[in-house]
Amino acid sequence: MTRPAEEESDRSGEAGSAPVDFVLVGALVTLMFMAVLQLGIDFYVRNVLTACVADGARYAANSDIADPSAGAEQANEEIARSLGASYATAYAPSEQDSVDGATVVTVDAAARLPLLAWFLPVGPTVHVTGHALLEPR
Numbered sequence: 001m002t003r004p005a006e007e008e009s010d011r012s013g014e015a016g017s018a019p020v021d022f023v024l025v026g027a028l029v030t031l032m033f034m035a036v037l038q039l040g041i042d043f044y045v046r047n048v049l050t051a052c053v054a055d056g057a058r059y060a061a062n063s064d065i066a067d068p069s070a071g072a073e074q075a076n077e078e079i080a081r082s083l084g085a086s087y088a089t090a091y092a093p094s095e096q097d098s099v100d101g102a103t104v105v106t107v108d109a110a111a112r113l114p115l116l117a118w119f120l121p122v123g124p125t126v127h128v129t130g131h132a133l134l135e136p137r
Contacts (some may be wrong), residue, residue: 038116044111045083046126052078053090053109060092061098061105061132068092071107075130079109087111103134 052075060071074091088111097104107130113123 021054023136025072027136040118042113042126045111047108048082049079049126049128050130052109053128056090056129057105057107057130057132060107061083061134062097063122063135063137066134066137068096068105068107071130073131075109083111085116095129099133105132105134106130 005046010013055078056071056073056075058071059065059074060068065071069092072090072092079085079088079090088109090107090109093108108127109129110125110127112125115123
């Protein structure tokens with residue numbers, strides 16, 4: 001059996017530790033939540049850019065158009081609708097690829113990933129490429 005005086009002396013070393021524990025654990029949980037949210041935003045932006053560039057390449061590979069710069073313009077329109085006009089730019093490389101003798105239309109895009117930590121200078125850059133086989137005329 002313990003005496004009340006002994007219980008008080010045992011607990012006196014832990015007095016006021018709950019707020020400190022709350023702050024430490026709260027900061028760690030908030031940091032982890034922000035990291036997971038940032039990862040989700042990065043994957044979303046990369047997937048949207050990839051879809052826009054692939055659509056632009058398919059548009060440029062159409063037999064009626066057959067122009068890589070038109071595909072880049074189409075990709076830029078889709079990027080502006082989905083992510084914002086000043087966010088990323090798509091472009092058609094000067095040299096187009098070929099696979100087994102078939103011409104492939106290529107459209108590229110590059111963008112800086114948005115950061116939740118607004119106080120950091122810039123986010124990492126993501127580069128995406130879309131390819132489509134050029135339809136014969």
